[in-house]
Amino acid sequence: MSLGLFVITILNALSSASILILCALGLAVIFGMMGIINVAHGEFIMLGAYATFVFTHLLSLNIWLSMILGALAVGVVGIAIERAVIARLYGRPLDTLLVTWGLSLALVQVVRLIFGPQAQFLSLPLVSSITLAGVTFPVYRLVLVVLAILVVVLLLWLFKYTDFGIDARAVIEDPSTAASMGIDTSRMYMLTFGIGAALAGLAGAVLSPLLNVDPTMGQKLIVRAFLVVVVGGAEILSGTVASGTFLGAVDSYVSYLTTPYFGSVALLAMAILLIRFRSGGIFARNKE
Amino acid sequence: MGSHVRSILEVSNLTKAFKGILAVDGVTLGVEPGEVSCIIGPNGAGKSTFLKLIGGFLRPTSGNVLSDGHDITHMLPYARAQRGIVTKFQVTNLYENLTVRENVRIPAQRWVLTRKGRSANRERAVESRVSEILAEIGLAERQAMRASHLSHGERQWLEIGMVLATQPRVMLLDEPTAGMTPSETRATAQMLKRLVTAGQTTMIIVEHDMHFVREIAQRVRVMHMGKILTEGSLAQVEANPQVRQVYLGQA
Amino acid sequence: MYPLVMPTYYIKMLSLFLIMGILALSVDLLWGYTGLLSFGQAAFFGLGGYTYAITIINLLCKVVPESLSHYTVTCRPGTTYLPVMLGVLVPAAVALVLGYFMFYGRVRGIYFSIITLCVPLILEYVTTNMVEVQVGNIPIGGYNGITDIPIPALGLPGAAIFPLDTALRFYLLVVAAALGTYLFSRWLVQTSFGRVLVSIRENEGRTESFGYDVRRFKLWVFTIAGAIAGISGLLFSTLGSYISPWSFNFVLSAESVIWVMLGGRGTLVGAFVGALVVQLLENILSGAFLYYWLLILGLGFVAMVLVLPEGLVGLVREWQFKVAGRAGEEQIAAEKA
Numbered sequence: 001m002s003l004g005l006f007v008i009t010i011l012n013a014l015s016s017a018s019i020l021i022l023c024a025l026g027l028a029v030i031f032g033m034m035g036i037i038n039v040a041h042g043e044f045i046m047l048g049a050y051a052t053f054v055f056t057h058l059l060s061l062n063i064w065l066s067m068i069l070g071a072l073a074v075g076v077v078g079i080a081i082e083r084a085v086i087a088r089l090y091g092r093p094l095d096t097l098l099v100t101w102g103l104s105l106a107l108v109q110v111v112r113l114i115f116g117p118q119a120q121f122l123s124l125p126l127v128s129s130i131t132l133a134g135v136t137f138p139v140y141r142l143v144l145v146v147l148a149i150l151v152v153v154l155l156l157w158l159f160k161y162t163d164f165g166i167d168a169r170a171v172i173e174d175p176s177t178a179a180s181m182g183i184d185t186s187r188m189y190m191l192t193f194g195i196g197a198a199l200a201g202l203a204g205a206v207l208s209p210l211l212n213v214d215p216t217m218g219q220k221l222i223v224r225a226f227l228v229v230v231v232g233g234a235e236i237l238s239g240t241v242a243s244g245t246f247l248g249a250v251d252s253y254v255s256y257l258t259t260p261y262f263g264s265v266a267l268l269a270m271a272i273l274l275i276r277f278r279s280g281g282i283f284a285r286n287k288e
Numbered sequence: 289m290g291s292h293v294r295s296i297l298e299v300s301n302l303t304k305a306f307k308g309i310l311a312v313d314g315v316t317l318g319v320e321p322g323e324v325s326c327i328i329g330p331n332g333a334g335k336s337t338f339l340k341l342i343g344g345f346l347r348p349t350s351g352n353v354l355s356d357g358h359d360i361t362h363m364l365p366y367a368r369a370q371r372g373i374v375t376k377f378q379v380t381n382l383y384e385n386l387t388v389r390e391n392v393r394i395p396a397q398r399w400v401l402t403r404k405g406r407s408a409n410r411e412r413a414v415e416s417r418v419s420e421i422l423a424e425i426g427l428a429e430r431q432a433m434r435a436s437h438l439s440h441g442e443r444q445w446l447e448i449g450m451v452l453a454t455q456p457r458v459m460l461l462d463e464p465t466a467g468m469t470p471s472e473t474r475a476t477a478q479m480l481k482r483l484v485t486a487g488q489t490t491m492i493i494v495e496h497d498m499h500f501v502r503e504i505a506q507r508v509r510v511m512h513m514g515k516i517l518t519e520g521s522l523a524q525v526e527a528n529p530q531v532r533q534v535y536l537g538q539a
Numbered sequence: 540m541y542p543l544v545m546p547t548y549y550i551k552m553l554s555l556f557l558i559m560g561i562l563a564l565s566v567d568l569l570w571g572y573t574g575l576l577s578f579g580q581a582a583f584f585g586l587g588g589y590t591y592a593i594t595i596i597n598l599l600c601k602v603v604p605e606s607l608s609h610y611t612v613t614c615r616p617g618t619t620y621l622p623v624m625l626g627v628l629v630p631a632a633v634a635l636v637l638g639y640f641m642f643y644g645r646v647r648g649i650y651f652s653i654i655t656l657c658v659p660l661i662l663e664y665v666t667t668n669m670v671e672v673q674v675g676n677i678p679i680g681g682y683n684g685i686t687d688i689p690i691p692a693l694g695l696p697g698a699a700i701f702p703l704d705t706a707l708r709f710y711l712l713v714v715a716a717a718l719g720t721y722l723f724s725r726w727l728v729q730t731s732f733g734r735v736l737v738s739i740r741e742n743e744g745r746t747e748s749f750g751y752d753v754r755r756f757k758l759w760v761f762t763i764a765g766a767i768a769g770i771s772g773l774l775f776s777t778l779g780s781y782i783s784p785w786s787f788n789f790v791l792s793a794e795s796v797i798w799v800m801l802g803g804r805g806t807l808v809g810a811f812v813g814a815l816v817v818q819l820l821e822n823i824l825s826g827a828f829l830y831y832w833l834l835i836l837g838l839g840f841v842a843m844v845l846v847l848p849e850g851l852v853g854l855v856r857e858w859q860f861k862v863a864g865r866a867g868e869e870q871i872a873a874e875k876a
Contacts, residue, residue: 037649088845095844102840109834223660223789230653261668268657268664275654276644369750381748383741394738395749397731414731454749 004134011132012256015141017248018148019207023221024228024240025151026199031229032236033172033192036086036096040104041225042218044197048074048204049213050111053120063125063209071202078197082190090189104218112215119214144206151199152241159237168192172236227271233278247271294357296321296490297342297373297458302351304337311337313514314351319458324484324491326501328525329511330534335494336462338511342492343375343460344368355458372457378466380443382435388446389431392418396453417453425449425479441472445479452483461493465500477503510534550706554713554778556818561720561771562791563798563810565764570796571805572728573760574740578792579655582662583630583765585786587772589666591626592685592782595619597675599689610678612687616700619691626773627766634765635758642754642761647743656789663787684783691777713774717811720767724807727763736760 027041038044051073055066081103089096126143129136159165170178171188179185204218211217228247232239250270255263295318304312311334319325327335340346342353344365353361355371365375383391397414422428425445430438435446444464451459465473477500483489484504495501501508502522509519512534518525525531562584569575596602598621600614641654670681677685691712694701703709727733738746739753747753776782785791794817802813824832 085841085845099841099844102837102844105837105840106834107837109830109837112830113834223656226653227657230650259668261664265661265664268661272654272657275650276640276646366747366750369748381742381745383738383745386737386741390734390737393734394746397734398749398751411731450749 002134007133008135008137009253009256011135011137011142012252013245013249014145016252017245018145019203020224020228020248020251021148021241021244022144022151022203022206023200024225024232024244025155026196026201026203027225028229028232028236028240029155029199030193030196032234033168033196034086034189036093037100037226038193038196039097039100039222040081040107041100041196041200042220042222043104043107044074044078044200044218045204045207045221045225046111046213046215046218047077047107048201049122049208049211049217050115050120050204051201052205052208053122053213056122057120063122067202067205067208070205071198074201074204075194075198078200079190079194081197082193086193087186087189108215108218115215117215119212122209122213124209140209147206151202152237155237164191224267227268231271231274231278243274295319295354296323296356297492298352298354298357299342300352300354302338302341302353303349304334304341304346305349310514312341312348315511315514315516317509317516317519319490319492321457321490322484322488323506324480324493324504325507325509326493326495326505327509327511328495328498328501329517333511334514335511339375339460339462339492339494343373345375369454369456372455373460374451374454374456374458375460376447376451376462376464378463380447382443382446382450384436385434387432387434388427388438389418389422391435391446392421392449392453395450396421399453399455421449421452424452424482426475441468441476444468444472444476448476448479456489458490458492461491463494463496465495465497470499473497473500474503476500480504547706550710551778552822554706554710555775556815557713557717557811558771558774558778559795559798559818560811560814561717561774562768563795563802563814564720564724564807565767565771566795567799567804567807567810568724568727568760568767569764570799571807571809572733572740573736573757574743575757575761576652576796577655577761577764578652578789578796579657579659580764580768580795581787581789581791582655582659583634583768584772584775584791585659585662585666585782585784586630586633587626587769588776588782588786589679589685589772590629590769591622591773592688592776593674593677594622594625595689596677596685596687598622600676600687602676612677614687614689616692616702618694618696618700619689620696623691623773627769630769630772631762631766634762638758638761638765642757645754656792659787659792660789663784666784666787680783682784684781684785685776686781688776688780688782690780709778713778716770716774720770721807721811724767728807732756732759 023045026044027038030036030038030041048070051070052063052066055061055069056063059066061069085099085103086096089099124138124140126138126140128139130139130142131137157165159169167178167183168188170181170183171185175185178188224247228240228244231247232241232243247267247270251263251267253263254266297319299315299317302312302315303310313334315338327338329335337346341348344360344363344367348361351361352359355368355373358371360368360371360373363371368374383394393414396418400410400414400417419428422431425448427438427442427445427449430442435443438446448461448464465476468476480491480493481504484491493501493504505522507519508522508525510517510525510528510531517530517534518528520528562580565580565583566577569577569580596612596614599617600612603611603613605611637654637658641651646654666679666684667682669679672679679685690702690704690709692700692702703712728736735746735751735756738751739756743753772782772786775786795814798813798817799810800813801817802811803809820832
C-alpha cells in the first residue's frame with residue numbers, strides 16, 4: 001500500500017470515528033449519569049443543525065458563531081425538557097424511554113410543520129483541502145477530528161477536575177449516597193441532561209454543512225450513536241471513544257473496500273458481535 | 289451420625305474464607321433422611337454462609353459436600369435443585385404480578401410426574417397438585433390474589449409452597465420466620481411439621497426464633513465463629529454452659 | 540365481515556390492515572408474553588416476502604431482461620404451496636439461528652432489543668445494494684425490489700388450480716391466516732409452555748431456579764414469532780405483487796411495537812386492534828393532517844406517561860391482571876363446583 005493510500009485510509013477512519021463520537025457523546029453522558037435512554041437524542045442533533053441554519057441564514061451570523069449558539073440553544077431546550085418532563089419520571093426508566101420517544105415524534109413534526117420536509121442547505125465554512133503525502137483531504141473534516149478530540153478532553157477535564165465533575169461522578173456511583181452527602185442530585189440531572197443535549201446540538205451544528213438537514217436527519221444518526229454507546233459500555237468517555245473509533249474505522253474501511261452500504265452493514269455486524277461477546281461493553285472483563 | 293441409614297447429606301471439613309476471615313471453619317456433619325434440624329447461633333456465626341454453601345450459591349474454599357454419596361461440592365444451584373436440594377432465602381423472590389395459584393403452578397408443572405404422559409392427564413395432575421399445595425400452605429382462599437398483595441407472612445408461605453412444588457428431598461430454609469408475627473410463626477411451624485410427617489422431606493433451617501425451633505426441631509446445631517459448637521436436642525443444647533456463654537456473651 | 544359490498548380498494552386496505560395485524564401478533568407473543576421487546580420483526584416480514592417472491596417466480600415464471608434493470612416476467616398458472624412453505628420456513632430458520640446466537644450467549648434485555656433492531660437494518664442495506672444479484676432467475680432488484688409477483692393459487696397441482704384472483708378471494712385468505720395465527724397463539728399461551736413464557740417475563744431468575752432452561756423457551760417463541768412475521772410478509776408481497784427493501788424498514792418494526800402497545804400488550808387480540816385502529820386513523824388523516832396526527836401522538840404519549848401514575852405499562856398490567864384474576868376466579872369456582 002502506498003503511503004498516500006495509507007494516509008487517506010487513516011484520515012477517513014479518523015473522520016468517520018470523530019463523527020460517530022461527536023454524535024454519541026451526548027447520549028453517553030445522559031445514559032451514564034442518569035441511566036436513561038434519550039430516544040430524542042437524534043432530534044437534538046437535528047435541532048442543532050436547524051438552529052445553525054436559522055442563525056446563519058435568517059440572522060446572518062457568522063457560521064462558527066451560529067454553531068456555538070446552536071449547541072447552546074439545544075442545551076437550553078434540553079434543560080427545559082428535563083425540568084418539564086424527565087424530572088417527573090426519576091426511577092422509571094421504561095416510562096422515560098416512552099416519553100422521549102413521544103418527544104422525538106413530536107419534535108420531528110414540529111420542525112416539519114415550521115420548516116417543511118425538504119432539506120436545507122448550509123455551505124461548508126471551509127472549502128479548502130489539505131495535501132498530505134500526495135493525497136488531498138478536506139480541511140473541514142480534519143477540523144471535526146480536532147474538535148472531537150477537544151470535546152473529549154474538555155469532558156475529561158470537566159469530570160476530573162471540576163467540582164461539578166466530581167459531584168457528577170459521585171452521583172453516577174451511587175445517587176443515594178451522593179444525596180446524603182449534600183449533593184443536589186436533581187440539579188445534577190438537570191445540568192447533565194442539558195450538557196448531553198448541548199453535545200448533541202453541537203454534533204448537529206458541525207455536521208450541518210456535511211449532511212442533509214431535514215426533519216428526519218436525526219433518525220438516521222441515532223442508531224449509530226446508540227450502538228456506539230452500548231458497545232462502549234459503562235465507561236462514559238473511554239468507552240465511547242474506543243467504540244466510536246473502532247466502529248468508525250470498520251465502517252470507513254469496509255466502505256472504501258466495497259460500498260458505503262456495506263460499510264454500514266459492517267458497522268452493524270461488528271456492533272452485534274461485540275454486544276454478544278462482550279456484554280458490559282468494550283472494556284468489560286470476562287465474567288466467571 | 290446414623291449408622292445403618294446412609295446420610296442424605298454429608299459435609300466434610302467445609303471451609304469458606306472471605307478475604308482472610310473464616311466465615312465457615314472446617315464444618316463436618318451428616319444429615320439423615322427425614323431429619324428436621326435447625327442451626328442456631330449468634331449473628332455472624334456463619335449460619336447463612338453455611339446454608340449457601342450447601343445450596344450451591346457459594347463455592348467453598350475447601351472441603352466437600354456429598355449428597356447420597358455423590359460429590360456435589362461444585363454443582364451449581366440449578367443442578368442441585370434437580371437432585372432435590374432446594375434453598376429458600378429470607379428475602380422472597382416471587383412472581384409479583386401473577387396470582388398465588390400461578391406462582392405455585394410454575395414450579396409444579398415441571399415437577400409433576402404422571403404415569404401417563406398424555407397432556408390432558410398431566411394438566412389435571414398439575415392442577416390437583418397445585419390445589420394440594422395451596423391447601424398445605426393455607427393459601428387456598430387467596431389463590432386468585434396477586435402475589436404483591438399478600439402480607440409478609442403469606443409471601444413466605446407462598447414461597448415455601450413454590451419450593452414444595454419442586455418435590456424437594458432436602459429443603460434449606462434461611463430464617464423463614466423473620467419478620468413474622470408470633471401467630472404466623474406458629475402457623476409456619478405447624479405447616480412444616482405436617483410436611484415432615486406427610487412426606488420424607490429433610491429440612492435444615494437456620495433460625496433465630498426459639499419458639500419456632502422448639503416447635504419443630506428434632507435436632508439442633510449451634511454455630512459460633514464458623515464452627516459447630518455442639519449439637520443435640522434443643523433441651524440438651526439449651527443446658528449446655530458453652531452455648532449459654534456464647535449467647536450471653538454476645539448480648 | 541362486510542367486504543362483500545365494498546369496492547376493491549377498500550377490500551385491499553382491509554387485507555393490508557389484517558396482514559399488519561399478523562405482524563403485530565408476532566410482536567405481542569414476544570413482548571407481551573415473554574417480555575422480549577423485539578424491534579426487528581420486520582426482518583422476518585421482509586424475509587418472508589422476499590423468499591415467497593423469489594420462490595414463486597423461479598417456480599412459475601420466465602424472466603426476460605429487456606434493458607438495464609428492466610425485466611419482463613411472464614408466469615404460467617400454478618399452485619403456490621411451496622413458495623408459501625418456504626416463505627414461512629426461511630424466516631423461521633433465520634430466527635432460529637439468530638435466536639440461538641443471542642439467547643445461548645445470554646443476551647438479554649436491552650441488548651436483545653438492540654440486536655433485533657440492527658438485523659433488519661442490515662438486511663435493508665444488503666438488499667438495497669444488491670441490484671443485479673440474482674437468486675435463481677430473478678434479480679433482487681435493489682431499491683426497487685421485485686415486482687410482478689404472481690397471485691397465489693390453491694388447488695391440486697396439475698389438476699385443478701384455483702387462483703385467488705379477486706380482491707375478495709385474497710381477502711378471505713388473509714382472514715384465514717389472521718384467524719389461524721391468532722387461534723394458534725391463543726392456544727399456545729394457555730399451554731404449560733405458554734405459562735413458562737409468562738413466568739420468564741415476570742421473573743426470569745426465579746424461573747431458572749426451578750430448573751427450566753429459559754434459553755430454550757426463548758428460542759422456541761422467537762422462532763415461532765419469526766414464522767408468523769414471515770407469514771405476514773409473504774401475504775404482503777402478494778397483496779401488492781411487489782416486495783422491496785422497505786419491508787425491512789425500522790419504521791415498520793417500530794409501528795408494530797406501537798400497535799401492540801396501544802392495542803394492549805399481552806392480549807393477542809390487542810395486536811389486531813391496535814394495528815387496525817392506528818392504520819385506519821393514519822389513512823383517514825392524510826396529508827398535512829398526518830403530521831398533526833403524529834405530533835398529537837407524540838405529545839399524547841408524553842401526556843399519558845406523565846398523567847397515568849403507573850404509566851402506559853402499568854395500565855396494561857392492570858388490564859392484564861384483571862384478565863388473569865378473572866381466570867383465577869373461574870378456576871376457584873370450577874373447583875368448588
